[in-house]
Amino acid sequence: VFDTNGDGFIDKEEFTFCWNHWIKVIVRPVSAFLIVDVQNDFISGTLNISKCNAQQDGSEVVEPINHLLDTVPFDCVFYSLDWHPPDHVSFIDNVHMRELHPSSPVSADRAAAYDTVIFAGPPPMRQRLWPRHCVQDTWGAELHNDLKIVEGATKVYKGTNPEVDSYSVFWDNKKLTDTSLSTQLRLRGATDIYICGLAYDVCVGATIADALAIGYRAVLVEDASRGVDLADIEKTKATIVNNNGVIVRSDEVLPMV
Ligand code: VGL
Numbered sequence: 469v470f471d472t473n474g475d476g477f478i479d480k481e482e483f484t485f486c487w488n489h490w491i492k493v494i495v496r497p498v499s500a501f502l503i504v505d506v507q508n509d510f511i512s513g514t515l516n517i518s519k520c521n522a523q524q525d526g527s528e529v530v531e532p533i534n535h536l537l538d539t540v541p542f543d544c545v546f547y548s549l550d551w552h553p554p555d556h557v558s559f560i561d562n563v564h565m566r567e568l569h570p571s572s573p574v575s576a577d578r579a580a581a582y583d584t585v586i587f588a589g590p591p592p593m594r595q596r597l598w599p600r601h602c603v604q605d606t607w608g609a610e611l612h613n614d615l616k617i618v619e620g621a622t623k624v625y626k627g628t629n630p631e632v633d634s635y636s637v638f639w640d641n642k643k644l645t646d647t648s649l650s651t652q653l654r655l656r657g658a659t660d661i662y663i664c665g666l667a668y669d670v671c672v673g674a675t676i677a678d679a680l681a682i683g684y685r686a687v688l689v690e691d692a693s694r695g696v697d698l699a700d701i702e703k704t705k706a707t708i709v710n711n712n713g714v715i716v717r718s719d720e721v722l723p724m725v
């Protein structure tokens with residue numbers, strides 16, 4: 469990250485930048501708590517993760533998240549929302565709206581939810597298809613009713629471009645546009661991001677990968693996250709650890725004394 473000119477070495481300016489960053493992280497940490505996509509559709513609606521391969525109950529994240537919000541004095545709190553227009557590219561029932569690339573592993577007529585197709589583009593774009601979910605201003609897109617919404621928190625909307633999906637809360641999958649999250653974190657001088665929510669192996673995983681790539685100290689709160697696929701959850705964990713992220717239980721995130 470700090471080899472900004474990509475020559476394989478950390479030169480003097482790069483070292484100074486790196487040092488200024490890390491000394492701040494160590495001496496004066498500023499924490500952000502990011503609650504990813506705890507929305508009705510993922511818990512009991514059209515993309516109910518309890519019906520997916522891992523059969524996990526998404527509603528179980530609500531209690532540990534509320535407990536963290538009540539007990540830990542995070543410097544700032546963010547709630548992300550998957551927020552799709554009706555003609556979104558990720559919806560299986562929209563697959564006929566756009567041309568597929570000849571190399572697509574499945575044709576539009578045979579494609580089913582959870583399959584991956586390649587849209588023609590240009591450029592060609594791989595896309596996993598999902599049941600229609602989190603459509604803007606519908607019940608399915610609302611945050612779970614029991615989730616505590618703290619005062620002064622910021623909501624971050626993603627997946628609003630009909631042509632591109634957005635798993636990470638930082639950027640869409642093609643890195644065309646960033647959400648307000650990067651700006652907000654920079655404005656608040658955040659150094660540490662605690663991430664949790666749904667789905668562990670999709671949006672939570674993509675978000676923590678980006679957070680680590682940017683250079684944040686990133687912590688995944690495991691018991692406050694639930695996912696779609698057990699093998700993918702294991703891959704997500706390995707990626708986090710291999711990139712110097714931390715995985716903790718919510719009872720390990722202690723209020724400061
Ligand atoms: C998500 C699938 C499709 C998520 C969003 O929030 O993890 N998963 N869109």
Ligand code: ZN
Pocket residue numbers: 550552558601602627
């Ligand atoms: Zn989505």
